[in-house]
Structure formats: C-alpha cells, structure tokens
Amino acid sequence: ASGALPKKVKVVEVGPRDGLQNEKNIVPTAVKIDLINMLSETGLQVIEATSFVSPKWVPQMADHTEVMQGIHKFPGISYPVLTPNLRGFQAAVAAGAKEVSVFGAASELFTKKNINCSIQESLEMFDEVMAAARTANIPVRGYVSCVLGCPYEGKISAAKVAEVSKKMYSMGCYEISLGDTIGVGTPGSMKEMLAAVMKEVPVGALAVHCHDTYGQALANILVALQMGVSVVDASVAGLGGCPYAQGASGNVATEDLVYMLNGLGIHTGVDLQKLMDTGTFICNALNRRTNSKVSQASCRL
Amino acid sequence: QESQASGLPEYIKIVEVGPRDGLQNEKVIVPTDIKIELINRLSRTGLPVIEATSFVSSKWVPQMADHKEVMKGIERHPGVQYPVLTPNLQGFHSAIAAGATEVSVFGAASESFSKININCSIEESLEKFEEVTKSARNMDIPVRGYVSCALGCPYEGNIMPAKVAEVSKRLYSMGCYEISLGDTIGVGTPGSMKRMLEAVMKEIPLSALAVHCHDTYGQALANILTAIQMGVAVVDSSVAGLGGCPYAKGATGNVATEDVIYMLNGLGINTGVNLYAVMEAGNFICTALNKKTNSKVAQASFSTGTI
Numbered sequence A: 001a002s003g004a005l006p007k008k009v010k011v012v013e014v015g016p017r018d019g020l021q022n023e024k025n026i027v028p029t030a031v032k033i034d035l036i037n038m039l040s041e042t043g044l045q046v047i048e049a050t051s052f053v054s055p056k057w058v059p060q061m062a063d064h065t066e067v068m069q070g071i072h073k074f075p076g077i078s079y080p081v082l083t084p085n086l087r088g089f090q091a092a093v094a095a096g097a098k099e100v101s102v103f104g105a106a107s108e109l110f111t112k113k114n115i116n117c118s119i120q121e122s123l124e125m126f127d128e129v130m131a132a133a134r135t136a137n138i139p140v141r142g143y144v145s146c147v148l149g150c151p152y153e154g155k156i157s158a159a160k161v162a163e164v165s166k167k168m169y170s171m172g173c174y175e176i177s178l179g180d181t182i183g184v185g186t187p188g189s190m191k192e193m194l195a196a197v198m199k200e201v202p203v204g205a206l207a208v209h210c211h212d213t214y215g216q217a218l219a220n221i222l223v224a225l226q227m228g229v230s231v232v233d234a235s236v237a238g239l240g241g242c243p244y245a246q247g248a249s250g251n252v253a254t255e256d257l258v259y260m261l262n263g264l265g266i267h268t269g270v271d272l273q274k275l276m277d278t279g280t281f282i283c284n285a286l287n288r289r290t291n292s293k294v295s296q297a298s299c300r301l
Numbered sequence B: 001q002e003s004q005a006s007g008l009p010e011y012i013k014i015v016e017v018g019p020r021d022g023l024q025n026e027k028v029i030v031p032t033d034i035k036i037e038l039i040n041r042l043s044r045t046g047l048p049v050i051e052a053t054s055f056v057s058s059k060w061v062p063q064m065a066d067h068k069e070v071m072k073g074i075e076r077h078p079g080v081q082y083p084v085l086t087p088n089l090q091g092f093h094s095a096i097a098a099g100a101t102e103v104s105v106f107g108a109a110s111e112s113f114s115k116i117n118i119n120c121s122i123e124e125s126l127e128k129f130e131e132v133t134k135s136a137r138n139m140d141i142p143v144r145g146y147v148s149c150a151l152g153c154p155y156e157g158n159i160m161p162a163k164v165a166e167v168s169k170r171l172y173s174m175g176c177y178e179i180s181l182g183d184t185i186g187v188g189t190p191g192s193m194k195r196m197l198e199a200v201m202k203e204i205p206l207s208a209l210a211v212h213c214h215d216t217y218g219q220a221l222a223n224i225l226t227a228i229q230m231g232v233a234v235v236d237s238s239v240a241g242l243g244g245c246p247y248a249k250g251a252t253g254n255v256a257t258e259d260v261i262y263m264l265n266g267l268g269i270n271t272g273v274n275l276y277a278v279m280e281a282g283n284f285i286c287t288a289l290n291k292k293t294n295s296k297v298a299q300a301s302f303s304t305g306t307i
Helices: A015-021 A029-040 A064-070 A086-094 A108-115 A119-136 A158-171 A187-197 A217-226 A254-263 A272-286 A293-298 B018-024 B032-043 B067-073 B089-097 B111-118 B122-139 B161-173 B190-200 B220-229 B257-266 B275-289 B296-303
Strands: A010-013 A100-105 A140-145 A175-180 A206-210 A231-234 B013-016 B103-108 B143-148 B178-183 B209-213 B234-237
Touching: A010 A254, A015 A029, A029 A064, A029 A272, A064 A086, A086 A119, A100 A108, A100 A119, A100 A158, A108 A119, A119 A140, A119 A158, A140 A158, A158 A175, A158 A187, A175 A187, A175 A231, A187 A206, A187 A217, A187 B257, A206 A217, A217 A231, A217 A254, A217 B220, A231 A254, A254 A272, A254 A293, A254 B190, A272 A293, B013 B209, B013 B257, B018 B032, B032 B067, B032 B275, B067 B089, B089 B122, B103 B111, B103 B122, B103 B161, B111 B122, B122 B143, B122 B161, B143 B161, B161 B178, B161 B190, B178 B190, B178 B234, B190 B209, B190 B220, B209 B220, B220 B234, B220 B257, B234 B257, B257 B275, B257 B296, B275 B296
Parallel strands: A010 A231, A100 A140, A140 A175, A175 A206, A206 A231, B013 B234, B103 B143, B143 B178, B178 B209, B209 B234
Antiparallel strands: none
C-alpha cells in the first residue's frame, strides 16, 4: 500500500472562497483582501480568491468584483475564481481573473439540489465556459463533488466519479479536484475511488479536496499521496464548516496539512509560521477559534 | 478480504485508555461512580482492553485517588482486560490486592522527561519496573510496557529512534508482553513514525508492538495509518478523545476511539467494537464532564442526527 511519495506537493488554498463561503459570519471586503494578500506572502502558489456566482445564492461572495480588483496579484501566484456558467465567466474575466474553476458532482441528487439541474446539464453549461476560456487562453480547473459519498444519495460508485472526471478532463479542464464533500471518506474508499479515476485521468492532473468532518482528512490525503497525487486543497485555519452537519468541521486546515508534508520531507514552498499568523488574523476577524490543531498547539496562551 | 488484499492487518486490537489516560488529563475530576459507569459502558462496546485506573500515589495524581474503589466497583466482563498503571512494586501490590489481573509500566525514551516526570533516570525507572515484572511473573500477571516521547519530547525536542528501540528492547526483555509506543506530545508525522518503527522493529517482534498517538497536531490518524501499513495491529485511543495535552495548554491530546474505529471500519479491518456504542459512552462522559467531545465522528454524527 505504501508507494513512493511525491517530492513536491502543490497546495491549493481555498480558504478565501470555500472557507469563507461556509462560515457563519460574513467578513467585509477589506478583510477578504487582507486575507488573500497575507496568504500571498506565505509561499502558496494557488489561492482561490472568490466566486462569481449570483449574490442571490451566495451573498458571502457578493463582493467578488471588488475582491478581484482589490487584491495584490503577486507574480507566480494563481488566483482562480469559481464560475458556474458563461455569465459568471465573463464577469470574472472582466474583473481581471486569469484562471477559473467549474464545479461538477458525482451525484445526480446533489447536483439537482445544489444547482437545480442534472449532471449532464451541468456539464453542458461548463462546455460553454470551456469554449470561452479556450478562446481567452484561460485555464479551467474542474471540481468533482461527493466523490466519497453524498449527503442525499449516500454511497457513490467509484465508476461514476471516474466517468464525471473523465468528461471534465476531456472538456479541457487542466486539473480535476476530487472532493470528499461531506468528509465521510476513509483511506479505504479514497484508494478505491482513486484507482478508478486514475484509469481515466493521468495522476498528474489530479488533486484531492478532503473535508475533515469525520477526522479522516489527513489519513485520506496520505493515501492519495501514496498513490501519486501531488496536488492537495486545504483551507487556512480549517475555515468553512460543513453545511450538511451543523457545527461539524469542513475543510482540512492548511497548517495541519503543511505540518504533515514537512514531516514527510515533501516540499511545498509554504512558510508554516506565516500561514499560522494568517490563520490567526482571519479567526480574529471572524471572531472564532481556529480549526487547525497545529495552530492550537503552537499557541501558548 | 479488503484489508488482506491491501497488506493491512485483518484485525486490530483497540486499547481503550479513556478512563485512565483520558480522565487523568481532564480539567474536571469526575466522581468514582461516574468512572465506574463509564468503564461499564465501555465494557459493552466490544472493546477488548480498557485501562481502568492508576495505582500511583494520590499526592501526584489526585484524579486517580479512588483507584481501589474503581477497581472493586467495575463489572468485569469476560474476555475484556482491565489493566492498571503501576509505577513501582508498592503500586503493583496495591493493584493486585484490589483485584487487578494485568498491569502497565511507563518508561520514556527521554532522560529529561523521565527526570521531570518521575524524578529518576531512565535506567533507574527500568530497575523499578524490573521489580514489578519479576513479581508479576511469579503471579502470572501480564505486564504492558509504555515508552513515552517516542516521536519527540517536550524538553529535549527530537528523540532518536535508536533510543526508543533501546528502551523498548529493555522493557520487552524484562517481560513486558506488549510495548506501546507513545507520541506523548503529538508532534510525530508519518515520516517520523516510519523511521521510529523501523528502528524498533529490528528489536521487537511486530506482534508485540502498539502505537499510542496523540492528536495535538492533528497527525494521529495519519500516523496510525502509517503504523498499520507497517503491520502494527494494536492501537491505543481514548473515548471522545478525552485527555488534553499537559504540555500545550488548550490543545488536544489522545486520539478519539470513535475516529480510529471509523477509519478502521472504512479499511475493512475488524476490531470487534461497536462504533455507536462507543459514541454513546462518549456522550455519557462528556455530559458528566460538561464538555464537548473531541471526536469528529461523534460531532458529525450528532449533528446529522445519526445519533
């Protein structure tokens, strides 16, 4: 079960978007901009900045244009934004976005409840985005939600995940981020799912997006690394609870991930102390405790 | 079959340390009857080993002052072991008199930790333990050996895997049937866990090894996974993740039994333990301690109404 680990891992920071979107408190635009600027100084190469979804659906991201225009865009750092459809894509590009993400799912029920259409219909919407992105030379990252379980359907077949991933990859997504949306996965189901997906998508184009709702995230990430995955999503301070289990945690904390990768001798380029400081900053702004155990342990108050 | 195909153990023995290691490191001291009720509930979950209490002087560990009453008050389920801590011969005799049928001794891989914790060198502590193992052998009482600071020490920092191997070997040679390697401050990662186990496995048979991981830095499950991938088949954990870290204020300590079982279930590894029953025992003790559980599985399950 123990394969050779990658020498380098690219950490994709989703705190400012996935994190903040799922926090109870909404922070002002200036704080979001400060957060992203601070993250830009930690060595992170990819920071998901915001979401060009209608503020009717996601009020927390209503200031997407201001955020995109307000942040300091450091050279060498990518600031992808979510774009659910062509309209969102165009707004994103107009606001200065140079990379976008689209969100698919491996569950029909989840897709229906979340964006009110079938998986196939959602992929058709993305096709429009892909075409426009290709023309504008904008890279597109594809997310697949519910890869290890769905809050409505329960168990999700690995074959289904592979099918949706393949479609999104074939459409032109340069990377597919496989999301354990409700954190129910374990090293067992992670291994099974990745084995299926890796038959259809090259491992170099895969990322894992693990939620820590059941405490399994780092163990799941470890298994993914052992299978050759070298891109891992995480959220500073573990921002972003789980909308399907009130009070439970969601995203895995970037600090805890980097701590593990450091211990494995895997290069990330991320400065853990600066990351922890950034986590402290945003937790103060949100008036909440950090979800990062590394941060908790290091704070000798 | 799933676990076999992946090279993982088919069965993992869970050693529940909540009533001792857990409660000893909680801020609130619980009354004797609550301790007894907790242990009785745990006895019905399928857990094969439940560390019940500690026969240490109540001057040092007031939380365990009622060790005799606890030992005498608990139900003793057939097939379940109830080891107790015994730091020296005196504690051992006291434990036997109170009905203990298995004991544990606590060594450390760090001189500073040994000195500060039990006021003697590693060598001196091993001599004391040897007195215990000799008496235990005469009485047919199994002894489990713990090695603290296996992946790092709050005073010395980095700990050499060779030192852990050396102390483990001494404990094993003097008659401990099992050596539990403890990441006392939770600083270990899969990297340091692997290196440490490789060194220890040169001296001790795999089947005699256990890991006791703390989740202070969130690394426990990843570390445990690494250990079981290397063939370790005994894992210590604490219901509801009871027991904070005395070296990092406010930080967590023991890994939660519920979270370990959830992972092992997902790997198709048999433990014989009923997860829901453990969650309910965890709910009981957290209510008594007036605190939130440290188990993410319990948190999520209560939130989604699974419990």
